[in-house]
Structures are given as structure tokens and as C-alpha cells.
Amino acid sequence: xxxxxxxxxxxxxxxxxxxxxxxxxxxxxxxxxxxxxxxxxxxxxxxxxxxxxxxxxxxxxxxxxxxxxxxxxxxxxxxxxxxxxxxxxxxxxxxxxxxxxxxxxxxxxxxxxxxxxxxxxxxxxxxxxxxxxxxxxxxxxxxxxxxxxxxxxxxxxxxxxxxxxxxxxxxxxxxxxxxxxxxxxxxxxxxxxxxxxxxxxxxxxxxxxxxxxxxxxxxxxxxxxxxxxxxxxxxxxxxxxxxxxxxxxxxxxxxxxxxxxxxxxxxxxxxxxxxxxxxxxxxxxxxxxxxxxxxxxxxxxxxxxxxxxxxxxxxxxxxxxxxxxxxxxxxxxxxxxxxxxxxxxxxxxxxxxxxxxxxxxxxxxxxxxxxxxxxxxxxxxxxxxxxxxxxxxxxxxxxxxxxxxxxxxxxxxxxxxxxxxxxxx
Amino acid sequence: xxxxxxxxxxxxxxxxxxxxxxxxxxxxxxxxxxxxxxxxxxxxxxxxxxxxxxxxxxxxxxxxxxxxxxxxxxxxxxxxxxxxxxxxxxxxxxxxxxxxxxxxxxxxxxxxxxxxxxxxxxxxxxxxxxxxxxxxxxxxxxxxxxxxxxxxxxxxxxxxxxxxxxxxxxxxx
Numbered sequence: 001x002x003x004x005x006x007x008x009x010x011x012x013x014x015x016x017x018x019x020x021x022x023x024x025x026x027x028x029x030x031x032x033x034x035x036x037x038x039x040x041x042x043x044x045x046x047x048x049x050x051x052x053x054x055x056x057x058x059x060x061x062x063x064x065x066x067x068x069x070x071x072x073x074x075x076x077x078x079x080x081x082x083x084x085x086x087x088x089x090x091x092x093x094x095x096x097x098x099x100x101x102x103x104x105x106x107x108x109x110x111x112x113x114x115x116x117x118x119x120x121x122x123x124x125x126x127x128x129x130x131x132x133x134x135x136x137x138x139x140x141x142x143x144x145x146x147x148x149x150x151x152x153x154x155x156x157x158x159x160x161x162x163x164x165x166x167x168x169x170x171x172x173x174x175x176x177x178x179x180x181x182x183x184x185x186x187x188x189x190x191x192x193x194x195x196x197x198x199x200x201x202x203x204x205x206x207x208x209x210x211x212x213x214x215x216x217x218x219x220x221x222x223x224x225x226x227x228x229x230x231x232x233x234x235x236x237x238x239x240x241x242x243x244x245x246x247x248x249x250x251x252x253x254x255x256x257x258x259x260x261x262x263x264x265x266x267x268x269x270x271x272x273x274x275x276x277x278x279x280x281x282x283x284x285x286x287x288x289x290x291x292x293x294x295x296x297x298x299x300x301x302x303x304x305x306x307x308x309x310x311x312x313x314x315x316x317x318x319x320x321x322x323x324x325x326x327x328x329x330x331x332x333x334x335x336x337x338x339x340x341x342x343x344x345x346x347x348x349x350x351x352x353x354x355x356x357x358x359x360x361x362x363x364x365x366x367x368x369x370x371x372x373x374x375x376x377x378x379x380x381x382x383x384x385x386x387x388x389x390x391x392x393x394x395x396x397x398x399x400x401x402x403x404x405x406x407x408x409x410x411x412x413x414x415x416x417x418x419x420x421x422x423x424x425x
Numbered sequence: 426x427x428x429x430x431x432x433x434x435x436x437x438x439x440x441x442x443x444x445x446x447x448x449x450x451x452x453x454x455x456x457x458x459x460x461x462x463x464x465x466x467x468x469x470x471x472x473x474x475x476x477x478x479x480x481x482x483x484x485x486x487x488x489x490x491x492x493x494x495x496x497x498x499x500x501x502x503x504x505x506x507x508x509x510x511x512x513x514x515x516x517x518x519x520x521x522x523x524x525x526x527x528x529x530x531x532x533x534x535x536x537x538x539x540x541x542x543x544x545x546x547x548x549x550x551x552x553x554x555x556x557x558x559x560x561x562x563x564x565x566x567x568x569x570x571x572x573x574x575x576x577x578x579x580x581x582x583x584x585x586x587x588x589x590x591x592x593x594x595x596x597x598x
Contacts, residue, residue: 249533385485
């Protein structure tokens with residue numbers, strides 16, 4: 001049977017003229033194999049409203065029976081123009097937009113953007129703020145991994161782990177709320193340090209959490225590692241080879257699951273990661289299971305880092321004292337004329353950075369998160385580009401899931417660990 | 426960071442006609458090259474023993490309007506084995522900006538190049554599937570260009586409520 005424009009209009013029951021359908025067919029040409037046009041293989045649309053696509057992702061699937069021949073992600077449904085909008089705001093005000101990119105890694109996005117500004121401005125961050133940044137980034141990594149575990153396992157059919165993970169994540173977002181008043185969109189990390197100092201209830205809550213979480217992680221592993229269905233669906237599925245990692249620019253767990261030992265926290269430490277002792281989990285299988293093991297182990301290592309940072313948390317200022325970039329403390333506003341001037345200037349005109357361009361990368365929970373910041377000497381960024389791990393990883397979906405079953409595609413999607421907010425920005 | 430400069434000089438020695446400028450800023454070294462030789466330079470960076478930059482780390486575009494050459498594409502090449510990185514930058518003129526595509530060297534350049542095409546209208550020669558990626562496929566204009574206005578929605582108050590409402594694209598009965 002050969003597909004004609006008439007068949008398509010009939011299938012969808014939507015009135016559409018001949019020309020539109022011809023155009024749609026033309027668009028498909030080259031993206032799917034020719035067999036799709038003769039009806040030998042099945043074209044299937046997955047998403048954008050589909051629970052296991054973790055957001056508004058549409059995948060164009062070409063199937064032969066149940067085997068995936070091509071899987072082409074179509075993105076852009078969550079494109080909010082953050083990069084364009086940031087060009088119209090001052091550096092400080094553009095910060096709040098970074099929260100909204102990867103909504104599971106808000107503080108990590110803040111951190112990366114602030115590191116870029118600090119690099120251009122040559123702004124020093126006091127040690128207390130650096131330690132706090134490490135604690136927050138690692139807490140965020142755990143919370144992101146917990147949401148990943150919850151949704152990934154839910155896709156594979158296990159409901160209870162999902163509930164446990166969200167329960168645990170609640171402890172972390174509660175701690176963020178203690179610090180900043182916000183559960184997710186915190187904007188707590190600011191250029192030059194932090195927004196405000198630790199609140200009194202944060203450290204006791206953190207200490208309690210550190211005792212609580214490791215046991216729970218063991219529980220999850222016990223629940224999953226001996227589960228034959230889980231093992232069957234993850235082992236040997238979605239294998240990523242080392243050549244693919246290099247070819248497609250994969251980072252994070254996608255690289256480490258295939259035996260490429262690249263963790264930016266070790267390779268080019270930022271915000272004082274060189275002070276802490278931790279291991280980088282590494283596997284060589286490259287399948288969904290390897291990436292699962294790595295993420296679970298990373299949570300344990302994150303807890304280890306947090307414990308070290310908490311025990312050695314130095315006293316001192318929580319943000320830089322450079323008044324050209326960092327607003328003065330509220331208490332000075334009533335007594336110092338200079339502080340009022342700085343406050344006024346910083347919150348109206350903003351600060352200007354020296355002209356130049358930098359690229360800064362950090363290890364986000366999903367992989368390499370990079371910021372390319374171009375300053376033209378004015379108070380607003382000339383160009384901000386976010387090199388987001390979700391964007392670079394999602395393009396590999398067709399390559400990774402080729403030849404597996406449709407049900408495995410869901411496992412692969414989960415193990416890539418993307419958020420569409422991060423992907424589309 | 427002088428070792429990065431020496432790496433950049435190595436590219437300069439190998440392609441003297443191609444390298445326009447070597448910029449050092451805050452410890453990062455950017456090599457600005459002619460766009461026509463981009464693929465040769467990248468192949469050299471990837472395969473040379475002392476460079477070994479086997480990973481394309483980032484790719485993005487910049488618009489310098491109204492200056493000329495108006496567009497630039499910025500690449501970050503990274504070496505996993507030696508853990509160093511260099512940035513490459515190519516410029517393209519405002520009318521008819523064309524840059525060679527890196528998809529033949531790294532498949533990972535696929536989506537980033539599509540994004541730059543979508544946002545800036547820079548065409549990548551040799552790209553297998555250069556379509557819009559973030560914007561709808563029938564969109565006109567390139568949103569990240571500096572001469573593309575930022576849209577906005579007027580704030581509603583009592584005095585202008587009806588006027589603002591009448592402009593909104595609600596379905597009409």
C-alpha cells in the first residue's frame with residue numbers, strides 16, 4: 001500500500017487541503033526511511049503530551065513491528081526565549097531567569113551564571129560563600145537525581161519508589177525555603193556570593209537530613225537491584241559506546257557510564273571543589289543500568305561532600321565586599337550616604353562589566369552546563385548562551401535507541417535525564 | 426596559561442594565512458580564524474598529537490549588529506586526554522552569512538548549529554538537516570538578532586483594560 005495525501009487526511013479526520021498534506025509529506029522525506037512512504041514501517045507520533053516524555057517533548061517514531069528504526073525528537077514546545085530576554089535586563093536582574101531553565105537544577109544554573117560574571121569582573125568570593133555554594137550545588141544534585149529516579153522508575157512501572165523519592169526531595173526543597181523563602185526558584189546564589197547569610201534553622205536541618213538520607217538510598221537500591229523486571233528492562237538497553245560519547249559531545253553520566261572519566265568538578269574545579277574528597281563513579285557498560293548505578297552512587301558522594309563542607313564551614317562574610325558589584329548590607333543604608341548611592345546605582349542602572357567574553361562550565365546533575373557570556377562594556381549582557389546538557393543529550397536519542405523496542409525507548413528517555421526547560425530554554 | 430597560548434601559536438604556525446588574531450582574556454585563549462578554513466583547523470586540532478582536542482564542547486552564535494562583520498560563531502574545543510581547551514571564532518558578514526558545518530567531524534554539532542541557524546539565520550554549509558529547531562517551522566525572522574525587537578504584553582489596568590483585552594488573540598464567537 002502506498003501512502004497518498006488522501007490517506008493522511010482520512011486518518012486524522014481534520015479538514016486539510018491537498019497542498020498542506022503534500023508539504024507535510026515533503027517535510028518527512030529524508031528524515032524517515034523510504035519504507036515509511038510505502039507503508040512497510042509505521043510512523044508514530046509520541047507526545048508532546050505524554051507522561052513518559054518528561055515534559056513537552058515530541059518524538060517522531062518510525063517503527064518496524066515494535067523495533068525503533070528512527071526516533072527524532074522535536075523540541076521547542078517550552079522555548080521561552082530566556083537568552084533573548086536576558087539581553088534586555090541588567091546582569092543582576094537576568095539572574096532570576098536562570099532559575100527557570102533547568103527547573104531541577106535552579107541553584108546550579110545560578111552558580112554557573114554567577115561564575116561567568118565573576119570571571120569577567122574578577123570578583124573574589126569569600127570562602128564561606130564558596131563552601132555554601134558547594135553545599136547547595138550538591139543538595140541540588142541530590143534533589144535532581146531523586147526526581148530523576150522517581151520519574152525514571154515510574155516509567156518502568158515501579159510506583160512506590162517514586163513516592164519515596166519525592167518524599168525525600170521535599171526535605172531538600174524545605175531547606176532551600178529556609179534559606180531563600182523559595183522552594184525552587186531561589187535565586188539565592190548571586191554574583192559575588194549569596195543573597196543572605198545562613199538562617200539559624202538551616203544547619204540543624206541539614207545535619208538531620210545527612211543522617212536520614214543514606215539509609216533511604218540503601219533502601220531504594222535494595223528495592224531495585226534485586227528486582228528482575230527492573231534489571232531486565234535496564235541491563236543491555238540503550239548502550240552508548242565511547243565513540244558515540246566523543247562524537248555527540250556527551251558529558252556527565254552519559255560519558256561516565258561508558259567509561260570516560262570526565263567530571264568537571266575534578267577536571268577543572270570551580271568554587272573550591274578541589275578542597276573536598278570524593279570519588280567519581282565510573283562504569284564501562286554504557287547501558288541504562290550503568291547510568292542508574294552511577295547516579296545512585298553520585299548521591300552518596302554528594303552527601304560525602306556536603307558533610308565535609310558542613311564540618312569545615314568557615315565564618316566570615318557571605319558575599320564579596322566589592323561595592324561596585326555587590327549591593328551594600330541593608331543595615332548600612334540608614335547611616336552611610338555612600339551605601340545609599342551604591343544601592344541606588346546597583347538596583348537601577350546595574351553594573352557594567354569590562355568588555356570581553358568568557359565560557360564557564362560546571363558539572364550540573366545532568367552533565368556539562370556551560371555559559372558563554374559576551375560583555376560589550378554596558379550594564380546588560382550582549383549575549384548569553386547556555387550550553388545545556390539536556391539539549392546536547394537529547395539529540396542523541398535516535399542514535400541511542402535505534403534497534404531497541406518502543407518500551408526501551410522510554411527507559412532510554414529516562415536515563416538520558418533531561419528536562420525540557422533545560423533543553424528549550 | 427602560557428601553554429594555551431603556545432597551543433594557539435601552533436595553529437598559527439600550521440595555518441598562517443588563516444589565523445586572524447589570538448585573543449587572551451581572563452586565562453581563556455580564543456583563536457579567530459577565517460571561516461573558509463574552519464574544517465581544516467578543527468581537523469588539525471582534533472588529530473594533532475599535542476592538541477588532541479577530540480570533543481566539541483560548545484557552539485553558539487553572536488550578533489554584533491550594526492558592526493561588520495556582523496555575525497560570529499564561537500566554538501569551544503576540549504581535550505579529554507590533556508584537559509585543555511581552546512575557543513575558535515569565525516566571523517560572517519551580515520548579508521548572506523554562511524559558515525561551514527562541523528557535523529562531518531562531530532555529529533554533536535547537529536542541534537547546536539540548527540539552533541544558531543534558527544536564532545541568527547546563519548547558514549551552515551554541509552549540514553544534513555538544517556531546519557528550525559526551537560521556533561515554529563513557519564516563523565519569519567531570526568529572534569536572537571539584535572535588530573529583532575523583543576515582544577511584550579501591555580500591563581492591564583482599569584483604565585486600559587478594554588483596549589488591552591481587545592488586542593489579545595482570544596477565540597471569538
